[in-house]
Amino acid sequence: xxxxxxxxxxxxxxxxxxxxxxxxxxxxxxxxxxxxxxxxxxxxxxxxxxxxxxxxxxxxxxxxxxxxxxxxxxxxxxxxxxxxxxxxxxxxxxxxxxxxxxxxxxxxxxxxxxxxxxxxxxxxxxxxxxxxxxxxxxxxxxxxxxxxxxxxxxxxxxxxxxxxxxxxxxxxxxxxxxxxxxxxxxxxxxxxxxxxxxxxxxxxxxxxxxxxxxxxxxxxxxxxxxxxxxxxxxxxxxxxxxxxxxxxxxxxxxxxxxxxxxxxxxxxxxxxxxxxxxxxxxxxxxxxxxxxxxxxxxxxxxxxxxxxxxxxxxxxxxxx
Amino acid sequence: xxxxxxxxxxxxxxxxxxxxxxxxxxxxxxxxxxxxxxxxxxxxxxxxxxxxxxxxxxxxxxxxxxxxxxxxxxxxxxxxxxxxxxxxxxxxxxxxxxxxxxxxxxxxxxxxxxxxxxxxxxxxxxxxxxxxxxxxxxxxxxxxxxxxxxxxxxxxxxxxxxxxxxxxxxxxxxxxxxxxxxxxxxxxxxxxxxxxxxxxxxxxxxxxxxxxxxxxxxxxxxxxxxxxxxxxxxxxxxxxxxxxxxxxxxxxxxxxxxxxxxxxxxxxxxxxxxxxxxxxxxxxxxxxxxxxxxxxxxxxxxxxxxxxxxxxxxxxxxxx
Numbered sequence: 001x002x003x004x005x006x007x008x009x010x011x012x013x014x015x016x017x018x019x020x021x022x023x024x025x026x027x028x029x030x031x032x033x034x035x036x037x038x039x040x041x042x043x044x045x046x047x048x049x050x051x052x053x054x055x056x057x058x059x060x061x062x063x064x065x066x067x068x069x070x071x072x073x074x075x076x077x078x079x080x081x082x083x084x085x086x087x088x089x090x091x092x093x094x095x096x097x098x099x100x101x102x103x104x105x106x107x108x109x110x111x112x113x114x115x116x117x118x119x120x121x122x123x124x125x126x127x128x129x130x131x132x133x134x135x136x137x138x139x140x141x142x143x144x145x146x147x148x149x150x151x152x153x154x155x156x157x158x159x160x161x162x163x164x165x166x167x168x169x170x171x172x173x174x175x176x177x178x179x180x181x182x183x184x185x186x187x188x189x190x191x192x193x194x195x196x197x198x199x200x201x202x203x204x205x206x207x208x209x210x211x212x213x214x215x216x217x218x219x220x221x222x223x224x225x226x227x228x229x230x231x232x233x234x235x236x237x238x239x240x241x242x243x244x245x246x247x248x249x250x251x252x253x254x255x256x257x258x259x260x261x262x263x264x265x266x267x268x269x270x271x272x273x274x275x276x277x278x279x280x281x282x283x284x285x286x287x288x289x290x291x292x293x294x295x296x297x298x299x300x301x302x303x304x305x306x307x308x309x310x311x312x313x314x315x316x317x318x319x320x
Numbered sequence: 321x322x323x324x325x326x327x328x329x330x331x332x333x334x335x336x337x338x339x340x341x342x343x344x345x346x347x348x349x350x351x352x353x354x355x356x357x358x359x360x361x362x363x364x365x366x367x368x369x370x371x372x373x374x375x376x377x378x379x380x381x382x383x384x385x386x387x388x389x390x391x392x393x394x395x396x397x398x399x400x401x402x403x404x405x406x407x408x409x410x411x412x413x414x415x416x417x418x419x420x421x422x423x424x425x426x427x428x429x430x431x432x433x434x435x436x437x438x439x440x441x442x443x444x445x446x447x448x449x450x451x452x453x454x455x456x457x458x459x460x461x462x463x464x465x466x467x468x469x470x471x472x473x474x475x476x477x478x479x480x481x482x483x484x485x486x487x488x489x490x491x492x493x494x495x496x497x498x499x500x501x502x503x504x505x506x507x508x509x510x511x512x513x514x515x516x517x518x519x520x521x522x523x524x525x526x527x528x529x530x531x532x533x534x535x536x537x538x539x540x541x542x543x544x545x546x547x548x549x550x551x552x553x554x555x556x557x558x559x560x561x562x563x564x565x566x567x568x569x570x571x572x573x574x575x576x577x578x579x580x581x582x583x584x585x586x587x588x589x590x591x592x593x594x595x596x597x598x599x600x601x602x603x604x605x606x607x608x609x610x611x612x613x614x615x616x617x618x619x620x621x622x623x624x625x626x627x628x629x630x631x632x633x634x635x636x637x638x639x640x
Contacts, residue, residue: 033624034624034625037622037623037624038622038624038625041619041622041623042619042620042622044619045619257617260617261613261614261617263617264613264614264616264617264623265613267616267623268600268609268612268613268616268623268626268627268630269597269600271623271624271626271627272596272597272600272627272630272631273593273596273597275627275631276592276593276596276631277589277592277593280588280589280592289588292588293581293584293585293588294581294584296584296587296588297577297580297581297583297584299361299362299364299365300362302357302358302361302362303357303361303584303587303588303591304353304354304357304358304591305354305358306588306591307588307591307592307595310588310592311592311595311596
């Protein structure tokens with residue numbers, strides 16, 4: 001039995017150290033990553049994936065905390081993938097949130113993993129969904145993906161979720177604008193957090209109004225639920241769990257199949273994009289890439305012809 | 321002489337109808353698009369590209385309007401590419417902005433083109449920079465790219481600019497958070513617009529404070545300028561033009577070469593990504609893509625193996 005086989009066996013037996021190691025391998029794109037996914041993939045797909053997104057400061061972590069407690073109370077083992085945007089700045093509130101979540105760290109029924117936003121090759125969405133599958137295969141019965149809802153990379157993360165929850169708070173009127181502008185997609189459930197604050201009625205009316213303007217052709221299925229919570233005091237968490245369960249239960253087999261297809265399509269496209277960009281930027285293209293960039297920069301070759309030349313040298317992965 | 325040759329010839333002679341047609345061809349990805357870019361590319365690269373970005377409601381269009389007037393006053397012909405985020409909602413403020421800019425529509429020294437955010441295959445950044453090159457080749461001496469600074473697609477748009485201006489306004493404290501979180505990159509020039517509003521000093525201090533926390537390793541060159549404007553009254557526009565000119569002039573030949581290389585690299589990567597995703601999702605892959613997605617969705621094949629199989633069928637563009 002080789003190392004990867006041993007690691008996979010221990011992961012499937014629910015050993016947390018093996019799970020942590022496997023996620024690191026995936027995050028660091030080590031060569032073993034594919035083999036691990038290949039072996040655990042048939043054993044995953046059981047746990048629903050709950051995506052929690054929203055702007056910085058909306059209280060996502062507190063909400064995830066409360067939701068986790070509620071799920072634990074029902075005896076479910078919970079895996080959490082929390083995306084930390086990478087930053088040119090040191091420290092800050094982001095880290096503080098993670099520290100707070102440590103309160104579940106002594107509960108072996110909860111597995112929390114932070115992941116950083118990736119660089120130019122993307123790969124965040126790929127790594128987070130792979131991590132979710134690993135947690136699923138290791139016996140966690142619900143997986144929560146928590147990510148800030150700004151930036152394409154982050155939006156891609158929740159696209160693979162079975163249910164998407166968008167957290168908004170009063171006094172950030174621009175978020176509605178962001179959704180209206182089509183940058184953020186319409187979620188399955190709206191959570192209006194910090195509902196004890198001024199402006200909650202206005203926010204609620206804004207969301208309702210926005211949904212009423214929605215082009216019917218752009219959405220299938222029932223209108224999204226709108227819930228109010230005060231996550232810091234645990235208010236509305238039970239209702240949120242209820243709404244999530246109902247959403248998942250209500251889905252017809254056809255809708256589930258369609259969503260799984262879309263999710264898998266999204267996943268494969270992410271992977272393809274990552275592969276091709278890694279190949280182009282890496283040593284595999286034999287330095288061709290930088291030469292071509294130089295020619296494009298010097299206007300002696302146009303970008304479309306450069307792309308043609310580069311793709312003509314593409315070696316199928318089987319030969320690599 | 322074929323149609324494309326004729327179109328290109330008229331474009332290079334500065335005929336606006338030919339320019340408009342060529343941009344449409346590029347936006348719609350018609351087969352002629354590559355040939356057009358190939359022929360005009362050696363004639364482009366002269367006009368500086370000014371990227372103007374910021375959140376919805378920051379007053380970007382008004383600022384672009386003022387900047388255009390200032391450039392026109394100096395006798396420069398100006399091309400503008402304005403990105404309209406696509407939306408599931410009808411109408412709204414976005415359209416209003418565009419209508420306002422029509423005030424330059426009778427000035428033949430100004431060419432304005434709106435572009436919509438693209439769907440899943442991306443391509444917005446590719447189309448906008450191609451449009452900028454066409455304008456440049458048609459004799460517009462400065463090109464302005466205006467885009468909302470939220471979402472990866474939109475951020476990619478300004479990455480190809482020679483100078484990036486970020487517009488912020490008081491009372492949107494979250495934007496600073498967005499930059500801190502590494503979602504928005506540090507611009508070359510900060511414009512604090514609507515500077516007659518309460519909170520302008522606070523915003524200024526926040527930006528300064530944020531810049532002081534910046535990891536020195538993450539930025540080369542001098543610190544970004546911070547300017548205050550009231551674009552609606554034309555205040556500070558002259559200073560902005562001065563700051564842009566100074567930034568462009570101050571750059572050493574090495575810095576210019578490095579930026580051109582980065583820009584071209586970015587451009588080639590965007591193009592590659594678009595090509596491979598188009599190929600995978602399109603008829604060229606012979607329906608393989610959907611079959612593989614079905615298998616991934618049904619958990620009978622893992623996504624990494626599916627990506628391998630798909631890439632193995634990749635046909636270099638020369639053979640297509």
